[in-house]
Amino acid sequence: xxxxxxxxxxxxxxxxxxxxxxxxxxxxxxxxxFVTTRSEPINVRVGPGQKYDIAWTYLKSGIPVExxxxxxxxxxxxxxxxxxxxxxxxxxxxxxxxxVTPIMANGEIALLANQSSKASVRARLGPGFKVTxxxxxxxxxxxxxxxxxxxxxxYSGFMHQEELWGxxxxxxxx
Numbered sequence: 001x002x003x004x005x006x007x008x009x010x011x012x013x014x015x016x017x018x019x020x021x022x023x024x025x026x027x028x029x030x031x032x033x034f035v036t037t038r039s040e041p042i043n044v045r046v047g048p049g050q051k052y053d054i055a056w057t058y059l060k061s062g063i064p065v066e067x068x069x070x071x072x073x074x075x076x077x078x079x080x081x082x083x084x085x086x087x088x089x090x091x092x093x094x095x096x097x098x099x100v101t102p103i104m105a106n107g108e109i110a111l112l113a114n115q116s117s118k119a120s121v122r123a124r125l126g127p128g129f130k131v132t133x134x135x136x137x138x139x140x141x142x143x144x145x146x147x148x149x150x151x152x153x154x155y156s157g158f159m160h161q162e163e164l165w166g167x168x169x170x171x172x173x174x
Contacts, residue, residue: 026070027070031067033066034066035065035094035096036061036064036092036093037060037062037063037087037091038061040058040059040061041057043057043087044056044077044085046085055083056083062130063097063130064130064166065079065087067092068084073088074089075088075089080128096134097133098165098166099128099130099166100127102127109125109126109159109160110123110124110125111124111143111145111156113158114157114158115158122155123157125159131143132144134174136172138171138172139160140159141158141161141164142156
């Protein structure tokens with residue numbers, strides 16, 4: 001009888017190990033994940049603490065980064081260029097943003113009026129153009145883009161999810 005009871009208990013314990021491992025992150029949130037910088041300027045350090053040297057500094061807020069590791073209140077981030085460093089958690093926000101990543105070099109991506117490749121084009125965005133991401137359904141993302149040369153001009157529309165750095169393939173959120 002004891003053998004029959006202990007096998008389900010052992011099986012249940014083994015099945016909860018991945019969930020427990022994920023919950024051991026200080027934030028309890030999944031890794032990796034995308035966020036944005038909250039303020040400006042932000043020093044990115046070579047280690048998780050203020051005693052570590054500054055690797056570089058972000059001069060603008062709202063820059064999309066990927067959190068790849070956590071240590072106490074520090075988050076190891078990776079940027080679009082693959083650079084990695086540490087930022088204090090208070091300097092990051094859950095807002096989603098991304099960069100346009102055309103498949104062909106120097107190509108432009110159409111910002112479309114709706115979730116159809118045949119939709120009318122609202123704007124053409126070049127490589128590295130920053131967008132704010134409102135939501136993604138696994139295939140399409142609703143985004144807004146502001147032209148820095150024309151402060152009052154903002155374009156909203158849809159892009160294929162694969163054309164953005166700042167979201168994972170098939171990721172769904174709103």
